[in-house]
Amino acid sequence: MDGMALLTVTVLAVFVGFEVVSKVSSTLHTPLMSGANAIHGIILVGAIIVAGQATEPLVLAVALLAVVLATANLVGGFVVTDRMLHMFHARKDVARTGAAQKADGK
Amino acid sequence: MSVLDPAWTSLLYLAAAVCFILALRGLSSPRTARRGNLVGALGALIAVVTVFMSVRMGNIPLILGAITAGSAVAAPVARRVKMTQMPQLVALFNGVGGGAAALVALLELGHTDSPWVRLAIVFTLLVGAVSFAGSAVTFAKLQELMTTRPVVFPGLPVVMAVVLLAAVVCAVFVVEAGSPALAGLLLLLGLVAGALLVLPVGGADVPIVISLLNAFTGLAVAASGVVLGNVLLVVAGTLVGASGTILTRAMAAAMGRSVAGILFGAFRGGSTAGSTAVSERPVRSSSPEDVAVLLGYAQRVIIVPGYGLAVAQGQHTAAELAQALQARGVDVDFAIHPVAGRMPGHMNVLLAEANVPYESLKEMGDINPEFKTTDVALVVGANDVVNPAAKTSSGSPIYGMPILEVAQARQVVFLKRSMRPGFAGIENDLLYEPQTSLLFGDAKDSLAQVLGAVKAL
Structure with missing residues (x-):
C-alpha cells in the first residue's frame, strides 16, 4: 500500500479510536484498558512475518522471541480481560436471580 | 503451501480490523463488554490464521512452537492471577x-x-x-x-x-x-x-x-x-x-x-x-469490640474500601461483615471512589468477586450527599480518596481530586496497617479529628475480628 493511502487509513483510525471510547463509564476503565492492551498484541502478525522470512539463526532467534512475547500479550490480554468481565457478569446474574426470587415471592 | 490471493488477504485483515473496532465499542458498555472482548479475540484469530496463509514463509514449525510456548505461559497466569x-x-x-x-x-x-x-x-x-x-x-x-x-x-x-x-x-x-x-x-x-x-x-x-x-x-x-x-x-x-x-x-x-x-x-x-515523616500528633486507636459496638448499633453505615482491602484479600470478609450488619437491621452500602485501588474500577471488580450485590455499590456522586446522615463511615484500607487535603490545601499534590466526604459522617473508623501516609505520601488530617478512631492491623484480620465481635453482640 502506498504512503498516502496508509496515511489516510491512519488518520481515519485515530478518529474511530477517539469516537468508540468517548462515552465509557469509570467502572469499565480497567477492562477497556485491558482489552485495548490485548488488541495491540496483534503485533504477533508482524512477528510471524519476520520469523517466517528469517534465514540467519540469530535473526530467527530474535524473531521467535518476538513471537513468544507478542503471543503472551495477545492471549494473556484477552484471557485476563475475559476474567475481569466475568466478575461483572456473574454479579449481574446474582442480582438478576435475586430480583427474580423476590418477584416470585410476591 | 499455496499463497492466498492478496485481495482475500486484504478482506480478511479488514474483517479483523472491524472486529477490533467492535471490540472497543463493546467494551465501552457493561452490557456488551464481555461479547466485545470475545469479538476482539476472534479478530485476532482471523488475523493470525490469515498471515500464515498469505505470506510464503519458512520456519513454520518453530513459529507454531513459539506461539504455543507464549500461550502456555500467558494463559494460565492470566487465568489464575489474583x-x-x-x-x-x-x-x-x-x-x-x-x-x-x-x-x-x-x-x-x-x-x-x-x-x-x-x-x-x-x-x-x-x-x-x-x-x-x-x-x-x-x-x-x-x-x-x-x-x-x-x-x-x-x-x-x-x-x-x-x-x-x-x-x-x-x-x-x-x-x-x-x-x-x-x-x-x-x-x-x-x-x-x-x-x-x-x-x-x-x-x-x-x-x-x-x-x-x-x-x-x-x-x-x-x-x-x-x-x-x-x-x-x-x-x-x-x-x-x-x-x-x-x-x-x-x-x-x-x-x-x-x-x-x-x-x-x-x-x-x-x-x-510528599513526606515520609510520621506525625507525632495523638490519634484515638480503638479495639475490634469498640468498632463492633459502633457498627452494630448504628442505623446507617457506609463502607469505603481501598487498596488495603485488596492487598489483604479482605473482600469476602467485608461482604460478610456487611451481611451481618444488614441482618441486624443496619443500612449498609459500599462507597466506591472511581480511582480507589490501583486501577479505576478495581474495587468494583474486587467486590463483585465477593458477590456484593450490585445495588450496594454506590458511585461517588450518588453517595456523597448521604454521608451527612451516616452514623459510621468505615474506611477499609483507603486513605488518599478520603483525604480532605484534596479540598482544603491547595499546595497538596492531590488538591482538586474529588473525594468521598467521609468527614461528614458522625463517626469515622479507619482500618489501617500503620500510621504511614497513603500511596500518594500525604498526611491525612482526618485521622486526628475527634470523631475518628483507628483500628490498626491487616484489613482482613481487623475485619474478621470486628465481624466476630458483631456476631457476639
Missing part, C-alpha cells in the same frame, strides 16, 4: 507487546533502503523500548518489588534530557545510514528513557501511567505496520493509541490531575513526593 495482582499483569502484557514491536522493527532494519521506512523503524524501536522498560518498572512498583514512592535523584531532569538528546542523535544516524549497531544503542537508550519516565511517578498515579504506556505500545505497533506495509497493524495500533489516549485523559480527569502533571510533577520538585 484480582489484586491484575493491574501489574496488564502492565506486564503491555510491556512484552512493546518489546515485541521493538524487536520486529530492529530485525526489519536490514530489509529496507527507504529513509521513511527507517523513520518508522526508529519510532517503533524507541517507543516500544520505552513502553517495555516503563511497564517493567510499573510492574516492579505494583508488585512491591521496589518502593512505590516516587524515585527521584538530583539531576534526574538533566540525565533524562541527555538520554533523549542522545536518542535523537542516534535516531538521525539510523535513518541516514541504517547502522544496526546504532539501532541497538537506540534500543538501549529507549529502555533507559522508559525507566526514567516511570521512576518518579508516585504510586497513586501508576494506573494512569499503565494506560499511557498502553497507548504508547499501540503507537509502536502502528509504526511497525508502516515498516512491514501491513494495514492491519497500522489500524489496530492506531485504534489502541487513540483510544488509549482518550482513556488516559479520562482516568486523569477522574483523579483531578493532568497527564503532564503526573509525568513531570516529580521532576518539578516533589509534588508527588
Whole structure:
C-alpha cells in the first residue's frame, strides 16, 4: 500500500479510536484498558512475518522471541480481560436471580 | 503451501480490523463488554490464521512452537492471577507487546533502503523500548518489588534530557545510514528513557501511567505496520493509541490531575513526593469490640474500601461483615471512589468477586450527599480518596481530586496497617479529628475480628 493511502487509513483510525471510547463509564476503565492492551498484541502478525522470512539463526532467534512475547500479550490480554468481565457478569446474574426470587415471592 | 490471493488477504485483515473496532465499542458498555472482548479475540484469530496463509514463509514449525510456548505461559497466569495482582499483569502484557514491536522493527532494519521506512523503524524501536522498560518498572512498583514512592535523584531532569538528546542523535544516524549497531544503542537508550519516565511517578498515579504506556505500545505497533506495509497493524495500533489516549485523559480527569502533571510533577520538585515523616500528633486507636459496638448499633453505615482491602484479600470478609450488619437491621452500602485501588474500577471488580450485590455499590456522586446522615463511615484500607487535603490545601499534590466526604459522617473508623501516609505520601488530617478512631492491623484480620465481635453482640 502506498504512503498516502496508509496515511489516510491512519488518520481515519485515530478518529474511530477517539469516537468508540468517548462515552465509557469509570467502572469499565480497567477492562477497556485491558482489552485495548490485548488488541495491540496483534503485533504477533508482524512477528510471524519476520520469523517466517528469517534465514540467519540469530535473526530467527530474535524473531521467535518476538513471537513468544507478542503471543503472551495477545492471549494473556484477552484471557485476563475475559476474567475481569466475568466478575461483572456473574454479579449481574446474582442480582438478576435475586430480583427474580423476590418477584416470585410476591 | 499455496499463497492466498492478496485481495482475500486484504478482506480478511479488514474483517479483523472491524472486529477490533467492535471490540472497543463493546467494551465501552457493561452490557456488551464481555461479547466485545470475545469479538476482539476472534479478530485476532482471523488475523493470525490469515498471515500464515498469505505470506510464503519458512520456519513454520518453530513459529507454531513459539506461539504455543507464549500461550502456555500467558494463559494460565492470566487465568489464575489474583484480582489484586491484575493491574501489574496488564502492565506486564503491555510491556512484552512493546518489546515485541521493538524487536520486529530492529530485525526489519536490514530489509529496507527507504529513509521513511527507517523513520518508522526508529519510532517503533524507541517507543516500544520505552513502553517495555516503563511497564517493567510499573510492574516492579505494583508488585512491591521496589518502593512505590516516587524515585527521584538530583539531576534526574538533566540525565533524562541527555538520554533523549542522545536518542535523537542516534535516531538521525539510523535513518541516514541504517547502522544496526546504532539501532541497538537506540534500543538501549529507549529502555533507559522508559525507566526514567516511570521512576518518579508516585504510586497513586501508576494506573494512569499503565494506560499511557498502553497507548504508547499501540503507537509502536502502528509504526511497525508502516515498516512491514501491513494495514492491519497500522489500524489496530492506531485504534489502541487513540483510544488509549482518550482513556488516559479520562482516568486523569477522574483523579483531578493532568497527564503532564503526573509525568513531570516529580521532576518539578516533589509534588508527588510528599513526606515520609510520621506525625507525632495523638490519634484515638480503638479495639475490634469498640468498632463492633459502633457498627452494630448504628442505623446507617457506609463502607469505603481501598487498596488495603485488596492487598489483604479482605473482600469476602467485608461482604460478610456487611451481611451481618444488614441482618441486624443496619443500612449498609459500599462507597466506591472511581480511582480507589490501583486501577479505576478495581474495587468494583474486587467486590463483585465477593458477590456484593450490585445495588450496594454506590458511585461517588450518588453517595456523597448521604454521608451527612451516616452514623459510621468505615474506611477499609483507603486513605488518599478520603483525604480532605484534596479540598482544603491547595499546595497538596492531590488538591482538586474529588473525594468521598467521609468527614461528614458522625463517626469515622479507619482500618489501617500503620500510621504511614497513603500511596500518594500525604498526611491525612482526618485521622486526628475527634470523631475518628483507628483500628490498626491487616484489613482482613481487623475485619474478621470486628465481624466476630458483631456476631457476639
